[in-house]
Amino acid sequence: MRRTERSEIREPRHGVVTAVNLTKHFGEVTAVDNVSFRLEPGTFFALLGPSGCGKTTLLRMIAGFEQPSNGEIYINDQPVAGVPPYRRHVNTVFQHYALFPHMDVATNVGYGLRQQRPRLPRHEMEQRVADALRLVRLTGFEHRRVWELSGGQQQRVALARALINRPTVLLLDEPLGALDLKLRREMQVELKLLHEQVGITFIFVTHDQNEAFSMADRVAVMRNGVILQDGDPARIYDRPVNRWVASFIGQMNFFEGLVEATGEQGAIRLTRAGRVVRALMPDTAITAGRAALVSIRPERLWIRRGAPESNGQNGQSFSGRLVRSIFLGDQIEHTVESQELGRVLVRVPNVTAMTGDMPAAGEEVVIGWRDEAARVVLDEARG
Numbered sequence: 001m002r003r004t005e006r007s008e009i010r011e012p013r014h015g016v017v018t019a020v021n022l023t024k025h026f027g028e029v030t031a032v033d034n035v036s037f038r039l040e041p042g043t044f045f046a047l048l049g050p051s052g053c054g055k056t057t058l059l060r061m062i063a064g065f066e067q068p069s070n071g072e073i074y075i076n077d078q079p080v081a082g083v084p085p086y087r088r089h090v091n092t093v094f095q096h097y098a099l100f101p102h103m104d105v106a107t108n109v110g111y112g113l114r115q116q117r118p119r120l121p122r123h124e125m126e127q128r129v130a131d132a133l134r135l136v137r138l139t140g141f142e143h144r145r146v147w148e149l150s151g152g153q154q155q156r157v158a159l160a161r162a163l164i165n166r167p168t169v170l171l172l173d174e175p176l177g178a179l180d181l182k183l184r185r186e187m188q189v190e191l192k193l194l195h196e197q198v199g200i201t202f203i204f205v206t207h208d209q210n211e212a213f214s215m216a217d218r219v220a221v222m223r224n225g226v227i228l229q230d231g232d233p234a235r236i237y238d239r240p241v242n243r244w245v246a247s248f249i250g251q252m253n254f255f256e257g258l259v260e261a262t263g264e265q266g267a268i269r270l271t272r273a274g275r276v277v278r279a280l281m282p283d284t285a286i287t288a289g290r291a292a293l294v295s296i297r298p299e300r301l302w303i304r305r306g307a308p309e310s311n312g313q314n315g316q317s318f319s320g321r322l323v324r325s326i327f328l329g330d331q332i333e334h335t336v337e338s339q340e341l342g343r344v345l346v347r348v349p350n351v352t353a354m355t356g357d358m359p360a361a362g363e364e365v366v367i368g369w370r371d372e373a374a375r376v377v378l379d380e381a382r383g
């Protein structure tokens with residue numbers, strides 16, 4: 001099997017990274033469990049998941065710092081089993097930048113080049129250091145010491161150092177984790193621009209969904225060593241495969257029900273309300289009579305004062321009482337207690353605060369959604 005796969009690979013393509021049934025055991029712990037994917041050159045791929053889900057182990061196997069227990073990795077369409085990290089055409093940027101404190105910026109950035117044999121001519125080394133510093137907007141900082149730089153600048157030095165050897169794949173292990181929120185946001189934009197400029201494959205590990213979504217064009221959501229969902233961020237947000245992914249990626253309201261009719265838009269009878277609602281069905285086949293959850297993002301609900309009118313043609317409305325409203329700056333998050341739905345989160349843009357038409361805690365309200373906002377997801381705990 002392995003031989004066939006390898007012989008099929010004729011023309012190496014730079015920047016392609018493939019994992020085939022990759023597994024890593026540490027004693028009793030299965031850190032990575034049968035993971036497969038193929039990245040096209042230039043992909044910005046984020047491995048997203050909670051602490052301990054195996055994302056760093058997966059990255060370290062690609063880098064060559066850990067050996068898989070099972071499965072194979074191909075970089076540039078070449079198998080890399082037994083190839084040491086420095087021969088893999090990949091470079092890694094870590095959360096703790098691991099810069100050399102006694103060296104200045106230029107010496108740190110040029111470190112990888114000085115290790116190359118045969119030696120590069122001096123002027124070429126200087127040119128490449130200058131190019132790498134320009135890429136991360138640190139021209140003029142050549143002779144600064146590392147301790148004279150801010151956290152964001154240090155991280156940019158680490159990026160320049162990782163890029164100077166012109167890797168075909170850059171691995172980033174929570175590289176922004178040590179930065180404060182504002183700097184993180186700035187660096188996210190910078191990294192995205194840098195990726196566009198250099199055009200190489202980036203594999204980025206993070207537990208922060210905002211970070212993954214703002215930069216990556218492909219996200220793999222991991223849990224317990226398994227990739228649960230792999231795709232473009234908008235799709236993952238809009239069509240999570242199960243309850244766990246739906247809750248991990250932002251907030252979600254769930255209402256229990258029973259499937260009455262299938263098709264692209266199914267009909268679900270909500271258990272508590274006893275009412276049938278329409279909702280987009282998942283890709284997985286679901287049969288009528290099965291328990292499922294209707295899920296709706298808080299920002300896809302509406303809220304107003306007063307009592308419900310008869311249901312509109314395209315959507316649902318329910319009465320409730322406003323429990324509390326939390327001011328989030330650009331949005332207001334309302335918690336509503338509804339007899340028919342239970343506790344519901346509703347997020348609205350903060351323009352309502354300006355019009356003065358906000359319901360107050362304790363008031364009767366009506367909440368609702370359009371049919372297109374509702375999705376059916378399976379509760380993976382029930383299989």
Ligand code: ATP
Pocket residue numbers: 026029030031049050051052053054055056057058207
């Ligand atoms: P974090 O975000 O906290 O870094 P992670 O998703 O990157 O978490 P890993 O570091 O890959 O997760 O760890 C996955 C699992 O493997 C964890 O249960 C961890 O304790 C275990 N593990 C990782 N490295 C080792 C090791 N060298 N020896 C034993 N167990 C390990």
